[in-house]
Amino acid sequence: MKPYSRLAYQTIKVAALAGGVGGAKLVVGLANCLPPENLSVIVNTGDDFTHFGLRICPDLDSVMYALGDLQDPTRGWGLAGDTNQVLQALRTLGAPDWFQLGDKDLATHLERTRCLAEGLSLTETTLHLCARLGIRASVLPMSDDPAPTFILTRDGRKLAFQEYFVREHFEPEVAEIDLEAAGRAKPTRKVMDALMEADLVVLCPSNPWVSIDPILRVAGLRDLVQEKPVVAVSPLIQGKAVKGPAAKMFAELGIEPAALQVLAHYGNLVSAFVLDELDALSVQNSELKDIILYSTNTLMQCAQHKFRLADEVLRLGLLVLNQSEKHD
Amino acid sequence: MKPYSRLAYQTIKVAALAGGVGGAKLVVGLANCLPPENLSVIVNTGDDFTHFGLRICPDLDSVMYALGDLQDPTRGWGLAGDTNQVLQALRTLGAPDWFQLGDKDLATHLERTRCLAEGLSLTETTLHLCARLGIRASVLPMSDDPAPTFILTRDGRKLAFQEYFVREHFEPEVAEIDLEAAGRAKPTRKVMDALMEADLVVLCPSNPWVSIDPILRVAGLRDLVQEKPVVAVSPLIQGKAVKGPAAKMFAELGIEPAALQVLAHYGNLVSAFVLDELDALSVQNSELKDIILYSTNTLMQCAQHKFRLADEVLRLGLLVLNQSEKHD
Numbered sequence: 001m002k003p004y005s006r007l008a009y010q011t012i013k014v015a016a017l018a019g020g021v022g023g024a025k026l027v028v029g030l031a032n033c034l035p036p037e038n039l040s041v042i043v044n045t046g047d048d049f050t051h052f053g054l055r056i057c058p059d060l061d062s063v064m065y066a067l068g069d070l071q072d073p074t075r076g077w078g079l080a081g082d083t084n085q086v087l088q089a090l091r092t093l094g095a096p097d098w099f100q101l102g103d104k105d106l107a108t109h110l111e112r113t114r115c116l117a118e119g120l121s122l123t124e125t126t127l128h129l130c131a132r133l134g135i136r137a138s139v140l141p142m143s144d145d146p147a148p149t150f151i152l153t154r155d156g157r158k159l160a161f162q163e164y165f166v167r168e169h170f171e172p173e174v175a176e177i178d179l180e181a182a183g184r185a186k187p188t189r190k191v192m193d194a195l196m197e198a199d200l201v202v203l204c205p206s207n208p209w210v211s212i213d214p215i216l217r218v219a220g221l222r223d224l225v226q227e228k229p230v231v232a233v234s235p236l237i238q239g240k241a242v243k244g245p246a247a248k249m250f251a252e253l254g255i256e257p258a259a260l261q262v263l264a265h266y267g268n269l270v271s272a273f274v275l276d277e278l279d280a281l282s283v284q285n286s287e288l289k290d291i292i293l294y295s296t297n298t299l300m301q302c303a304q305h306k307f308r309l310a311d312e313v314l315r316l317g318l319l320v321l322n323q324s325e326k327h328d
Numbered sequence: 329m330k331p332y333s334r335l336a337y338q339t340i341k342v343a344a345l346a347g348g349v350g351g352a353k354l355v356v357g358l359a360n361c362l363p364p365e366n367l368s369v370i371v372n373t374g375d376d377f378t379h380f381g382l383r384i385c386p387d388l389d390s391v392m393y394a395l396g397d398l399q400d401p402t403r404g405w406g407l408a409g410d411t412n413q414v415l416q417a418l419r420t421l422g423a424p425d426w427f428q429l430g431d432k433d434l435a436t437h438l439e440r441t442r443c444l445a446e447g448l449s450l451t452e453t454t455l456h457l458c459a460r461l462g463i464r465a466s467v468l469p470m471s472d473d474p475a476p477t478f479i480l481t482r483d484g485r486k487l488a489f490q491e492y493f494v495r496e497h498f499e500p501e502v503a504e505i506d507l508e509a510a511g512r513a514k515p516t517r518k519v520m521d522a523l524m525e526a527d528l529v530v531l532c533p534s535n536p537w538v539s540i541d542p543i544l545r546v547a548g549l550r551d552l553v554q555e556k557p558v559v560a561v562s563p564l565i566q567g568k569a570v571k572g573p574a575a576k577m578f579a580e581l582g583i584e585p586a587a588l589q590v591l592a593h594y595g596n597l598v599s600a601f602v603l604d605e606l607d608a609l610s611v612q613n614s615e616l617k618d619i620i621l622y623s624t625n626t627l628m629q630c631a632q633h634k635f636r637l638a639d640e641v642l643r644l645g646l647l648v649l650n651q652s653e654k655h656d
Contacts, residue, residue: 050445051442052382052438052439052441052442053381053382053383053438053441053442053444053445054380054381054382054438055381083411083413085411085413085414085431085432086413086414086431086432086434086435086438089431089432089434089435089436090435090438090439092435092460093435093436093439093457093460093461094460095435095438095439095442096442103413103414103417103431104413104414104417106414106417106434107414107417107418107420107421107423108417108421110380110381110382110414110418110423111380111418111421111423113380113381114379114380114381114423114424116381117378117380117381129421132420132421132422133421
């Protein structure tokens with residue numbers, strides 16, 4: 001599938017919906033394929049929380065750090081070459097140390113908290129941080145309203161996402177994912193504009209339940225996405241998440257952890273679905289006949305992988321786009 | 329003047345009123361002279377402010393760090409051996425860097441902010457931090473209510489104290505010191521108990537206008553102090569503050585920067601006044617006849633100086649105490 005050249009897709013406007021680490025990898029690829037003015041990244045803020053009085057936005061940080069080529073290459077989160085002076089001192093004080101606060105990373109949280117306290121919106125604050133970090137693509141929080149995702153556990157607790165994910169190492173069994181706050185959140189003008197102006201929407205390989213769904217739950221955003229050609233990329237390879245709790249979560253929610261189920265979850269929202277070539281056979285008999293299935297190597301282990309996958313996603317997007325224009 | 333042995337004053341209860349660096353030095357001396365259960369330090373919180381969303385209490389920190397023998401010995405503030413990883417990263421982000429936030433120091437601000445957000449009072453939070461830092465004397469914020477001191481400048485601005493002091497290097501001319509918030513603040517039970525139980529009150533060599541006065545302005549505290557034998561120590565030596573803006577501030581407020589004026593400012597609140605031996609002559613003709621004047625070397629440059637001055641202050645306090653008992 002190489003019917004479209006890079007030149008062909010460089011003129012289209014793309015809105016990518018992304019969560020944390022996996023999503024951020026494809027975003028980096030997209031940023032390397034597209035001119036910055038044609039890429040908007042709409043980021044999940046359901047994982048955001050307040051810790052030590054600071055506003056921490058894990059997914060925004062993952063996307064920003066990845067786009068700024070600042071992320072720690074081995075851990076997959078946090079900043080390269082960061083130190084832990086503050087965290088060590090917090091330990092001396094007996095303070096909670098379950099959330100890794102690198103020193104440089106802390107500066108991001110501090111500056112974000114300062115800007116918000118001065119009355120800037122989260123969107124304005126993120127643009128300010130991006131400008132300082134030299135990021136030219138548009139990184140947009142899904143909402144300026146707080147929209148925390150909660151995990152309701154089988155043992156009856158209601159955990160903020162990072163408490164579940166980091167503090168408890170996603171060990172508790174998930175009974176339900178509570179996206180009510182996202183449902184009450186208003187979208188921002190910039191997110192709505194990005195979606196309305198987009199020629200193509202990409203659902204990055206992030207956890208559909210806790211990274212992409214919160215974005216789609218924000219009032220009106222699902223409808224705006226629905227109107228566009230959408231390419232989704234599966235975050236699962238052979239039933240496993242590259243990182244994070246997606247597969248374990250699926251199993252606990254009674255869903256087979258498989259690319260096919262990701263596809264079924266998105267359903268007719270998507271026009272094309274990219275899955276790993278190792279999973280290609282398993283979805284051949286999908287009942288979603290109208291959706292183009294595209295298999296390739298989706299594991300992004302280096303910059304070249306990210307670029308190649310993004311390039312394929314965009315070529316596929318062009319195909320979908322041209323088909324939908326024919327139908328119009 | 330050595331009429332009283334150390335044993336004699338070790339059984340009395342002392343409440344010391346202190347601001348930042350100068351006050352903290354004498355507090356360390358007092359802590360070395362007295363058993364911890366007999367020393368309460370009531371600390372100015374007029375300098376407290378919120379920076380990057382964190383609650384910063386410069387005077388509480390100075391006193392805690394001094395008592396924990398953790399303070400930077402050369403700068404006089406902050407922690408020994410601290411690093412600046414976060415501050416450097418903040419500079420990269422173009423964030424305000426006028427307030428030195430050392431990495432270890434940041435941990436104190438983070439943990440304090442976390443405790444306050446969890447519903448602990450500033451008093452409880454301070455006791456928690458002191459316990460973690462191994463400080464056994466009782467360190468008490470003057471109030472749990474916010475009581476910010478503002479500096480009204482001649483050019484018509486209203487600056488929070490740390491903005492005036494640190495950000496603007498106490499360069500603006502002072503028109504007025506606004507202690508209204510302290511006047512509205514409620515004292516804590518612990519501060520009232522400490523003053524009521526005290527046999528002796530010590531006004532440490534801190535700036536009378538912006539460090540000691542805010543404490544005395546908190547509702548009821550001046551009256552409680554007034555009932556006790558009080559020894560004050562001048563923060564000025566030969567018309568100069570060892571550190572900070574006291575002398576410059578005095579001049580701008582039309583007050584001669586001199587120990588005599590400090591004495592005049594405290595007036596009949598104090599029973600005895602300790603001034604530097606270099607200033608002894610200048611106050612011999614004081615009109616405050618009932619106040620015992622005591623001159624000694626008040627410059628505290630090492631642990632021994634702190635101990636010696638505290639020892640002299642306590643011996644003087646015993647003298648005052650015994651005199652007042654005779655009068656009763």
